[in-house]
Amino acid sequence: MKYILSTLLAMSFTWASAQVGDVFPLMEGESLRYDTVNIPADLNGKYSLIALAFSKKSEEDLGSWFNPMYNQFLVEPDPNAFFSFEYDLNLYIIPMFTGAKRAAYKSTMRKVQETVAPELQPYVLFYKGTLKDYKEALNFDGKDLPYFYVLDPEGKIIYTTSGKYSRTKMQEIVDILEPAAKD
Numbered sequence: 001m002k003y004i005l006s007t008l009l010a011m012s013f014t015w016a017s018a019q020v021g022d023v024f025p026l027m028e029g030e031s032l033r034y035d036t037v038n039i040p041a042d043l044n045g046k047y048s049l050i051a052l053a054f055s056k057k058s059e060e061d062l063g064s065w066f067n068p069m070y071n072q073f074l075v076e077p078d079p080n081a082f083f084s085f086e087y088d089l090n091l092y093i094i095p096m097f098t099g100a101k102r103a104a105y106k107s108t109m110r111k112v113q114e115t116v117a118p119e120l121q122p123y124v125l126f127y128k129g130t131l132k133d134y135k136e137a138l139n140f141d142g143k144d145l146p147y148f149y150v151l152d153p154e155g156k157i158i159y160t161t162s163g164k165y166s167r168t169k170m171q172e173i174v175d176i177l178e179p180a181a182k183d
Contacts, residue, residue, distance in 0.1 A: 029125030040155025062146035
């Protein structure tokens with residue numbers, strides 16, 4: 001019994017991290033400013049943090065990450081703070097409109113434009129298309145979770161996590177993105 005549980009645990013860890021080392025699959029998104037962004041082609045050789053949500057529940061959990069990601073990676077650091085870093089990276093928050101939700105793409109985009117601060121609008125990309133290819137390539141299955149991918153400058157996935165915000169998860173992302181911190 002212990003062997004079976006150990007094997008299942010090892011297999012689930014392997015499945016969960018199967019995409020680490022792979023190049024992020026091609027994805028085209030539209031920003032709230034109507035710019036088209038192609039990932040990974042438009043990442044310009046920078047480290048990147050990509051957040052994906054494809055259900056109402058996952059969007060709610062993704063919301064728990066907004067302020068921490070904004071404060072950590074986008075706000076200009078306080079020059080008087082002892083531990084404050086500025087990052088040179090791409091950050092994209094991507095709601096995915098797939099299946100029947102595709103019909104709500106434009107109306108939802110307009111609503112989000114009204115509520116998201118103008119300085120954050122370039123970081124929110126809307127994806128409209130199929131989910132199947134991404135589920136397979138990125139190896140996610142829980143539709144009620146947001147998924148996060150840290151990419152190296154070549155677009156390879158170097159770290160993944162999912163779910164609600166936690167300090168531990170954010171610290172792991174910060175540690176992985178240390179090379180993107182400016183001196």
